[in-house]
Amino acid sequence: MTSSASVKDVARRAGVSLGTVSNVLNHPSRVREETRQRVEQAIAELGFVRNESARQLRAGQSRVLSYLVPSTDNPFFTDVARGAREAAGPDGLALVLCSSDGSPESEINHLRLLGQLRVQGVLVTPIHHAPEAELAALARQGVGVVMVDRPAEGAPYCSVSIDDIAGGKLAVEHLIAQGHRSIGFMGDPQLHGQVAERLQGARQAVTQAGLPESALRLIPAPQMSIEAGWLAGETVCQGPDPVSAVYCANDLLALGLLQYAVSHQVSVPGDLAIAGHDDIDFAAGAAVPLTSVRQPREELGRTAVELLRSEDGSHVHQSVVFTPELIVRASTVG
Secondary structure (H helix, E strand, O other), X not given: OOOOOOHHHHHHHHOOOHHHHHHHHHOHHHOOHHHHHHHHHHHHHHOOOOOHXXXXXXXXXXXXXXXXXXXXXOHHHHHHHHHHXXXXXXXXXXXXXXXXXXXXXXXXXXXXXXXHOOOOEEEEOOOOOOOXXXXXXXXXXXXXXXXXXXXXXXXXXXXXXXXXXXXXXXXXXXXXXXXXXOEEEEOOOOXXXXXXXXXXXXXXXXXXXXXXXXHEEEEOOOOOOHHHHHHHHHHHHHOOOOOOEEEEOOHHHHHHXXXXXXXXXXXXXXOOEEEEEEOOHHHHOOOOOOEEEEOOHHHHHHHHHHHHHOOOOOOOOOEEEEOOEEEOOOOOOO
């Protein structure tokens, strides 16, 4: 056994071409199982170790994908990352999760750094508006870009997203069907584009039900967090203009509001019905199981990586939109 074995030595021992050895090392899913096992056996017998640093410099790219998210506090994004990692694994790609922590400046700096690191592809969920200049710079460098949880809207890259307008409409239609005529929408539509679209869907539900616009009241929340939901709970439960139901722009807000209600002896759903959005794992396990708009989180990640993988000279950019589903639980139905 020698550590100086080359790719040519491996190909000769396995009786295959150099291209086949390269595929086993870089794209194992493309090689038939029998052939792959023969090449891997030759690698083991020869003690072949590739010079990864040199290979990356020659290729001009690393074997790394990155997913840039607004926050890692929300399990929604880590679930999307899990799906992306599952899809990247068979091709021997690593996925690095980065967070801008809600800072547009940090988002731009991360994208510039990822370009300098020559990553193979970038998945990005922008804070609000996509940083077009930085994404265009990545594309010029040959780095694949896919927008996640946000439609690309004619931009020169692919996207995977969920119909947030439909999701907001589903949630409020359900609350109206339960007899609620005074409904709060908790979230800041200026914070994220998804929140604005969920509010748009909520308003559509109110209008189509023949209710006045005043039937839906905006309840500000400066962040998409449990703490923000708790703090807004005082406005909901103790304010001068009470509502009988609240649709929260994400599950973290809903869980914070639920905690406030339970701790202040507000019956859910008797005194206050609560619906969330995302259907994170914690939703079903809450003190009062939470009604929520389910999004195919891991499927978003897997599809994003598949779109990256399909990029070649004949690639046509795609915008894949998933349909959400309402999961009804005890927080809205007594």
